[in-house]
Amino acid sequence: MMKNGHHVSSAPASADCSPEKRRRTVRVWCDGCYDMVHYGHSNQLRQAKAMGDYLIVGVHTDEEISKHKGPPVFTQAERYKMVRAIKWVDEIVEGAPYVTTLETLDKYCCDFCVHGDDITLTVDGKDTYDEVKKSGRYRECKRTQGVSTTDLVGRMLLMTKAHHSNMGRSDYQQHTDNFGRGPKGHSPWTGVSQFLQTSQKIIQFASGKEPQPGDTIIYVAGAFDLFHIGHVDFLDAVSQLSEKPYVIVGLHFDQEVNRYKGKNYPIMNIHERTLSVLACRYVSEVVIGAPYAVTKDLLDHFKVDLVCHGKTEVFPDRDGSDPYAVPRKMGILRTVDSGNSLTTDVIVQRIIKNRLLFEARNQKKEAKEMAVIQAMKRREEDKAKERAQAVL
Structure with missing residues (x-):
């Protein structure tokens, strides 16, 4: 069946993992929470699909998300259906593991996985893509500027009619501080920036x-x-x-x-x-x-x-x-x-009802990201010192 120029398969393609099929088709893996699916998620999947022929998307369970990030806004059933509706997606895997491993890529016959140029961390601060990065089966796509789940949550809690044109105002900035800024600085991956259409x-x-x-x-x-x-x-x-x-x-x-x-x-x-x-x-x-x-x-x-x-x-x-x-x-x-x-309206009410939980979730996420950024910075400084000593 053709919908919007994309083939919708009734049977999961991962059932046939023959070497011949692998040679014919470049199979790409993406995974994530896909909570409050927005055009940033869609753009990531569009870019991933362009890197291959067949795109499989793994979606995490509510339990896994709550463990590593905090409570999701949407249920896993809702998130599964939302991802299926994105036109670049060929197949989804329900309940995909939070940490992406070579075992998962091999299970679904995927050549490599694709993720944005931000970082995803486990509950103990480890990069969820570390294993596939080290094996060379990792590709990166550009993160869409101007939108994030963090930002959307903030907009829903900011009661002004023109919030989407007043991002520079002090009341908006004060609000985004609660949702995209932790106590130890500002993460480039969890902040708020303005979307510019082209x-x-x-x-x-x-x-x-x-x-x-x-x-x-x-x-x-x-x-x-x-x-x-x-x-x-x-x-x-x-x-x-x-x-x-x-x-x-x-x-x-x-x-x-x-x-x-x-x-x-x-x-x-x-x-x-x-x-x-x-x-x-x-x-x-x-x-x-x-x-x-x-x-x-x-x-x-x-x-x-x-x-x-x-x-x-x-x-x-x-x-x-x-x-x-x-x-x-x-x-x-x-x-x-x-x-x-x-x-x-119902979605906004969900957010308002759980405001404190979402504030805590986003601050926790940012604190982990800032710790990684500082560690990366220290490694770069150490390497620079080693290079300088080698020259001397």
């Missing part, structure tokens, strides 16, 4: 595929803020309405989202939400800054066959009118029940 990034994430004859063009619209498993289940359900779906997602601008959602929404700005949605295998195209009302012009322009909305509340337009009046009158509006009641 056209190249959009091109890298977009499928680039036009609708084909026989495709059913389906239009959905919304904020799709903090792109989560509720969104994934909805888009999956929408894509199953046709044998050949071409799903277009209309994303509302930040000001529009704030108008009907209020509070500190959206958590992610329009550029971040664009990449998050484009990474989903059920999505074919994204309209950036779609009009709130689904107009006749929009439907004609994209040759839309079907307009879908979930079971969530539909807020009226600025003039009090129904934003779905046109497709409703045309008889092409469909209400889709995804069977998932998770919303962005």
Whole structure:
């Protein structure tokens, strides 16, 4: 079955590990917590897939994450489903070990593993990729600047409507100090930096595929803020309405989202939400800054066959009118029940409820990272001294 230009296998490819298969296909391994999956995770997996032909992603259990990092925001079942929905992923391994070993790579016939240019540490401060690095079966990809789970948690707890454009303000900086800065300094891997969108990034994430004859063009619209498993289940359900779906997602601008959602929404700005949605295998195209009302012009322009909305509340337009009046009158509006009641509001409540736990988790993580950085710095200084003495 083809979805967004990627083949979705019904049988795990790791079942066949013949030498012939290994010669034909470069198999790549990635692993992680993938908690609060965001476009930074997706970009890592995109880069990993580009290094080979077949990407297997190992996802850790709740128990393993709690042991080494602290409590995850999402359950393992939710995290498994989120990773499966990323279009560059060919297969996932549930309950992958927290420490990546040669045994794991061999078990799944992977040539090497890929990780970002940050560091992942065990509960006792050891590099989880140490063994595969020493064996030469490790590749590195660039970490996506401007986003981290730490940062997203901070945004949810900062009650200002324009948090995504006020990162330099003192109240925001004070808040990030609690989430991305430990008592012994600042780790470059757990801090907060501003995301800068580029056209190249959009091109890298977009499928680039036009609708084909026989495709059913389906239009959905919304904020799709903090792109989560509720969104994934909805888009999956929408894509199953046709044998050949071409799903277009209309994303509302930040000001529009704030108008009907209020509070500190959206958590992610329009550029971040664009990449998050484009990474989903059920999505074919994204309209950036779609009009709130689904107009006749929009439907004609994209040759839309079907307009879908979930079971969530539909807020009226600025003039009090129904934003779905046109497709409703045309008889092409469909209400889709995804069977998932998770919303962005529910996620925010999870974070607020466990605020102290998440603060402690992030400070603990940063303290371990700073210890490693200091050790690396001391090693470099020692090597420099040895080189200087050798010259003398």
